[in-house]
Amino acid sequence: NAGVMQNPRHLVRRRGQEARLRCSPMKGHSHVYWYRQLPEEGLKFMVYLQKENIIDESGMPKERFSAEFPKEGPSILRIQQVVRGDSAAYFCASSTSEGGRAFFGQGTRLTVV
Amino acid sequence: AQKVTQAQTEISVVEKEDVTLDCVYETRDTTYYLFWYKQPPSGELVFLIRRNSFDEQNEISGRYSWNFQKSTSSFNFTITASQVVDSAVYFCALSEALRGGATNKLIFGTGTLLAVQP
Numbered sequence: 001n002a003g004v005m006q007n008p009r010h011l012v013r014r015r016g017q018e019a020r021l022r023c024s025p026m027k028g029h030s031h032v033y034w035y036r037q038l039p040e041e042g043l044k045f046m047v048y049l050q051k052e053n054i055i056d057e058s059g060m061p062k063e064r065f066s067a068e069f070p071k072e073g074p075s076i077l078r079i080q081q082v083v084r085g086d087s088a089a090y091f092c093a094s095s096t097s098e099g100g101r102a103f104f105g106q107g108t109r110l111t112v113v
Numbered sequence: 114a115q116k117v118t119q120a121q122t123e124i125s126v127v128e129k130e131d132v133t134l135d136c137v138y139e140t141r142d143t144t145y146y147l148f149w150y151k152q153p154p155s156g157e158l159v160f161l162i163r164r165n166s167f168d169e170q171n172e173i174s175g176r177y178s179w180n181f182q183k184s185t186s187s188f189n190f191t192i193t194a195s196q197v198v199d200s201a202v203y204f205c206a207l208s209e210a211l212r213g214g215a216t217n218k219l220i221f222g223t224g225t226l227l228a229v230q231p
Contacts, residue, residue, distance in 0.1 A: 031217070033218065035219075035221075041223065042221035042222055043158075043221045045218050045220070048216070098214060099214050102217035104157075106156070
């Protein structure tokens with residue numbers, strides 16, 4: 001059973017471009033969480049999704065950021081018109097249920113130049 | 114509001130020393146989980162432990178042990194006989210409740226950088 005897969009592992013974007021980060025949860029997991037880790041900081045919750053539903057997006061910046069978890073396929077975190085301050089490591093985690101233990105992916109390191 | 118405080122920003126020890134990483138939390142939830150994660154220089158998050166708020170028993174796993182004290186809202190982590198491979202950033206985290214139950218919406222502390230010198 002493969003773990004949580006995130007791709008790409010490293011992503012470089014120029015200011016103003018779009019970044020798309022993918023997260024394939026573990027088999028059988030229907031709950032996905034996205035976290036952001038800014039340089040030298042701890043992880044901050046961004047959004048919690050179940051299949052086709054956003055349950056809690058209280059940590060998402062109001063503009064430029066969106067997330068989805070379609071019925072088929074990976075969860076996508078999209079950042080439009082990236083700025084240097086978006087440079088960070090983005091982690092996703094998945095679980096079988098709301099209270100079940102979540103497993104983290106290895107993260108995507110986004111660098112905006 | 115929920116909060117996790119890791120007051121130790123950096124700790125440096127010499128190999129074979131014991132070291133304790135402190136974690137203090139604040140929550141109004143009655144059901145919650147507490148976690149410790151290790152983040153080595155390679156950057157991934159390594160799960161170490163998840164503890165239910167109703168289980169105050171201390172836990173030992175090899176050289177690692179955890180002391181959970183609800184009375185002081187603390188969940189401290191001790192590494193016995195530290196090794197160079199233990200060098201990493203260690204994060205303590207607390208789950209938030211949603212719809213009455215604990216979830217994986219975690220609040221992380223700012224981390225403690227542990228450097229174990231040979």
